[in-house]
Amino acid sequence: MLIQLADINRLYRSDEVETTALHDVHLTIERGEFVAIMGPSGCGKSTLLNILGTIDRPSSGSYRFGDHELSTMAEAELAQFRRSHLGYIFQSFNLIDELTIEENVELALIYRKMPRAERRARVAAAMDRVSIGHRARHYPSQLSGGQQQRAAIARAIVGEPDLILADEPTGNLDTENGMQVMDILQTLNREGATIVMVTHSPSHADMARRRVDMLDGQIVISVRNAI
Template sequence: MKIEIKNLEKVFRTDSVLTVALNDVSLDIEDGSFVAIMGPSGCGKSTLLNILGLLDSPTKGSCRLDGVEVAHLKERQRTDYRRGRIGFIFQSFNLINELNVKENIMLPLGNLDLSRSEKERRVEEATKRMHISHRLRHYPLQLSGGQQQRVAIARAIVSNPGLILADEPTGNLDSSNGAEVMKILDELHRGGATIVMATHSLKDAAHADRIINLYDGQIVENLTDLMCCYRCLRH
């Protein structure tokens, strides 16, 4: 999926306080790219991913996905557009504890025009790919962190989306499980998906084709601001 962002701004208003999370961000991402968004906490990484994933709308600016302007769609329109097109992987897994593994993975297929057998086939394919086929009847709280993240990735890819957004996908994992998750993202990238990942980890970012640095809601390009950005990451 090709992404074109122009002059994007996001302002949060709380009583009389205004917080500028994104400030005049412009960015093009080619179809099939793997892009890492880096920067310190509070720099706007998650806000940008939420807008790309149509979980939120910008205050102003343009966001085009495969040529379709999606920046200011109404909530129902955003839901309809992202269904089957966008997969989201969260740091905190965001699984529903009351649903078992199979039911969690099948959620994105709920409103797609697919037969029951096709939905079953896609779940089987995704769980085999994530090596969790033997956990289908288990519930999230019965799984390790690494297993929960595998379920979350299976859920993100089960609809064969053109865009996968990953927000700190290794942040709650040990180094071994984190390495496995990055290996999976590499495989998805080689399969043709566009991947945009927010991360604090230079090691994870090294897997990407391109690194975008954010600082105070803006893309950082000059060396002085970039070094300030990386000092904040180390602390």
């Protein structure tokens, strides 16, 4: 077992209102799984993904990742954990406009103690895996949405993370580019990557190995796909 969330709650409090974004969520993920999370807007999908990605912390509950308990880990240690174990893909790509594609991908490795030549070789290999190597010296604004998302995938995988998180990775793409991104995610999963993806597309959810449906901050269904 790679991941175990147990009794996870996430409350948002302001002066007048209290929102329960997640309510007693239990989720176990094995190494090598590809999980699609679906559900209506506001049901807690991004909150769940952000907690898995350690960008957010649960109000209560336990988050085990391998041998680590992440819900109580100190922030500095968590930042290090995040950089070496997790890769994140966002709906809006989130590349840095002032850096080239190559530099964006390389940034994910900058905190690792690694000789420059090895770092360069890893960056080139990651870009090749998503067929973006020919745009290495371009800036994000010079690329199509599909190319930018492929570059963002290269950034997510260059550190060989234990878990790839994707929040609506095809949400800003047309059908063809969306399918390319899904093909890449499926290939990465077949090669062993563990992936958790939020999507609004039933056909994209069908390309995952398991589908989890959420409603009002809870997981209501978890089914294995026949793929």
